[in-house]
Amino acid sequence: MKKSIKLTAVCALTTGLTLASGPGTATAGPSDFTAAPISASQAKSLAGKSARNQETTLNMYSVMTDRFANGDPSNDTGGISGGPLQHGFDATKKQFYNGGDIKGLTEKLDYIQSLGMNAIWITPPYENDPVQILPNYTSASYHGYWITGFDKMDKHVGTPAEVKAFIAAAHKRGMKVIFDVVANHTADVFDYAQKEYTYRGSDQYPYKDINGNTFDPHQYAASSTFPQMKVEDMPYTPVLRSASDATKRSPAFLNNPLNYHNRGDSTFTGESSVWGDFIGLDDVFTEKPEVVKGFKDIFKGYVKNYGVDGFRIDTYKHVNIEFWQQVMPDVEKYAASVGKKKFYVFGEVASPTAPEVSWWSTKGNSGSMLDFAFQGAIRKTLSENAPVSTLADLFAQDDMYTTKKFNAYNLATFVSNHDMGRIANMLRIDTPSQPDWALLRRLNVANAVLFFSRGNPIVYYGDEQGFVGDGNDTGARESLFASQVPEYAKEKLLGTDRTGAQDNYSTTAPMYRQIQRLASVVNANPALKDGAQVTRYVDEGQGVFAMSRTDAAKGVEYVVAVNNGWSDKQVKIPTYSRDMAFTQLYPAGSQTQYTDIDKKLTVTVPHMSVIVFKAAKPVAKSSAAPSITLDGMTPGATVTDRWQIKARTSNQGGSNDQVTFVAKVGNAAWTSIGTDDNPNWSVWFDPAGIPAGTPVTFRAIVSDNNGHRRVSDGVVQVIGNDATMNADKAPVDTPKSLQPELRGR
Ligand SMILES: [Ca+2]
Ligand SMILES: [Ca+2]
Ligand SMILES: [Ca+2]
Ligand SMILES: [Ca+2]
CATH class of the missing domain: 3.20.20.80 (Glycosidases)
Known part of the structure; x- marks a missing residue:
């Protein structure tokens, strides 16, 4: 991370906001700040538990439907006549349809469930352009990412009735189904009249409204209005390759050439990451309200018509963030209204x-992410x-x-x-x-x-x-x-x-x-799924890494030790408890070891393996909350970027503690930023949208495992200039090897 805190004397608190206590004068120096107070009842209502209100206990099976099981050879060509270059089926070629389908997947649910899976993520099942022919590569859409009918099913994959039957059969077994969804692009339907595809940037080719005035789409990305445009003013001029392509896509808004960015191929840098085409795949104009509305309806349709339980979002970071901020909470709200309270959404940020x-x-604010x-x-x-x-x-x-x-x-x-x-x-x-x-x-x-x-x-x-x-x-x-x-x-x-x-x-x-x-x-042992995870031991070089997992409900600690070396290694792993019996759980075994007076568990971790122990009893109830202080903060410092707030407790998590970080922006009410259940204690604070010069008071509240709480002293920081955050300011760390130039091959 770049350095995000500038230490400056605060000499201009001129926003009209005054601190709840303290001098509040325009000439106050950092040492004059007195943090706003917090009452015991406020602390009680703010102190939360680390969130588990989204899915945290799924075992997912990721399947490419065309490659899993062929339940119906009669649909292999998708009902399309001609040869492989028309229908896309050629079981002898890896870049063509091989014949797998939803019926096959349905018939193999036993195989997937017996493996221990409780959710299935399938590649996009929607109608695709079956074959795309590029100068140096011809491929079929067996992978599902060249969508034409966002509200239709690919006949190679199955009928709508078969997809519904598949999901119903999964639900009957207590299994969830996750659709892969795409909004960044459609199939490559538009060509450019210029027959050129090099990215045209907004500096040279700004968007223009119908009166010829240039505008920046970012200004409208979260609003309900958008300037009208003309096709001939687009950076490149979109043209159809054949007249029948005019209605090739559905829903109908996707046939409007003004609903695409039309700037040429992405170079995966700068604005082209969001506005460029993936080697010809038409990049959707996701800043437009009409497009936002269109995709809300498409995605809600998957829930309504098929009963799907969640989405994996393709190419998430190639769409402006305001689109997701508007679309996904709306879809999740709809899903909750039809009984899907834990609709699981995870995006692909490669x-x-x-x-x-x-x-x-x-x-x-769209759920979670694939953890690359x-x-x-x-x-x-x-x-x-x-x-x-x-x-x-x-x-x-x-x-x-x-x-x-x-x-x-x-x-x-x-x-x-x-x-x-x-x-x-x-x-x-x-x-x-x-x-x-x-x-x-x-x-x-x-x-x-x-x-x-x-x-x-x-x-x-x-x-x-x-x-x-x-x-x-x-x-x-x-x-x-x-x-x-x-x-x-x-x-x-x-x-x-x-x-x-x-x-x-x-x-x-x-x-x-x-x-x-x-x-x-x-x-x-659900603690191993979503129990608080605390790093306990790390060797230098190759050797042992150990962590504990502790269930918030039962309070029983598990110790997981990983040895990545080729020698067995004995280590002493810190735990919450002294003289506690820990019995081997994985791999199957019956050895029991006791923690010593320093609460350490002596374990021999065999070479290149993982071993898990489970405590015989819950962690003892704590008699008092530890003391807590905010760490490394200089009063009055300026915050201009996403920023880590840290806290230290006197026992660093001695009884499965949790720490809630709270902020008071100007004179507004205290609000929780989030709760951390593993030391070291921290959360990240995002100053986006808060006016420059606003004082923000921070505190941390520690809760032990027995209902005791303590609140740290407050520290005031001040929002600096430039604390805005649109998608252009996202950090970009993607190496060449992860850039999706080959997507869809
Ligand atoms: Ca088939
Ligand atoms: Ca895009
Ligand atoms: Ca195109
Ligand atoms: Ca932490």
Whole structure:
């Protein structure tokens, strides 16, 4: 993070706001500030618990419908006549439809549920442009991301009745279904009259209203009005390739050429990240009220017509944040009104850093995010002789996700996906000479950390059969049914004597059994899903990382220890309790160890493995709350950017404590910023929208596990100039390797 605090003497409190107590004079220096008081009853009502009001207990199975099971060969060509270049079906080519469908998925629900999954995320099932022919690449839309009919179903995938039947069948088993949704782009329907595609920036080609006046769409992105425009004034002139394309898309607003940005191909930098086309895919003008309304209706239609339980949002950060701020809370409200109180939404911000992903997540107010940083940390921990502190560093950033509504426990975590490829292949690339048994051992650790740490774990279909793949996207989209694609058919499945040339729904494959065991352990011990996660021990270099997970309801502590080295290692892990019996829970075993007088548990963690212990009894009830102070704040300092507020307690979380951070903006009421349930204590404060010069008072309230509270002294900070935050100011840390230039291949 860039330095966000400038220490300046505050000499101009001229906004008319006065502090609740204190001199409030225009010439006050920092030392003159006296923080606003907070009453005991206010503290009681403000002190909350770390939020769990979104999904935090799902085990998700991510499936590419075309590649999972072919329940109906009669729909393989989607009812379209002609050859593969018309209907898109060619079971011998990895970039064409291979035949899988919703009927097949419905028939295999036992297989998915037996693995321990309680939710399924499917690739977009909507009507697509079946084939797109680019100068150097021809592909079909088997992946679902080239949508034409946002309110229709792809006939290759199934009929609306079949999709409804699938969701009803899942619901009957207590399983949820998540649709992949797209608003950033449609299929490539418009060409440009200029026959050029280089990005045209707003500096050279500003948007113009019908009177020829230039305007900035950001000014209208959250409003109900928008200037009228003319097609001939667009940066590039959108044209149809054939007359019949005029009504190709639905709903109808998507056929209006003025509802697209029309600036040419994204370079994935600056404004083009939001306004550019993904190699020709038409980029939707998501600042327009008509478009916002259109997508609210589309998304609510998925809930109303199909009964879907949540969304994975594609290309989230390539759409202006105001769009998501308007659309998703509206959809979530609708879902709640039809009984879906935990409608689970998670966006794709393909960046490996928490500052960038959390910026979109906390500002978007749309639910949660795919945790790309988690994927990167797991790979690094297991592949490059990296220090095990990689894991501690990852979780140390979790406080960036905390708001009153959401936090890191809502994240969607994964180790493999349909764009990046499979973790097995990544780990094989990173350590090319390793034998299969060593790779399997690493994969066991990857999956165990996936299931035993915070977030909703996602299993990418095929990982459980031992598929490795040979690269990203198409290299890792094998079918579980016998493949006729030569590259897929010849693949050997890890830990088995099977290949991709046969049907692979084995429930005895080693990876299937391991994932099944992990899912059953977390299902039986909910603390391992969403209990407070506290980092307890970190070795230097390779070795042991340990954390505890403690259930807020039962108060029983679990200790999870990860060894990423190839030597067994004995460590002493701090816990909440002295003389407490901890019994081994995973892998199956019966050893019991007792914590010592310093509350430390002595554990031998076998090489390249994960071990879990469970305490015999709850953490003892606390007799008094610890003292608490805000940490590292200079009174009167200026805040101009997202900023970390830290607190310290006298015992640093000695009884499964929680800390709520509160702010008083000017003379407004105290409000909670969010509650943290793991030391080190912090939340991030966002000054966006608060006028420059406004004083903000901060306090922290600690609650122990027995209803006691203590409130810190207050510290006043002052909002600086430039504390505005539109999407152009999002941090961009995305490396080239994660830029989605190959999306849809
Ligand atoms: Ca089929
Ligand atoms: Ca866009
Ligand atoms: Ca286009
Ligand atoms: Ca924390």
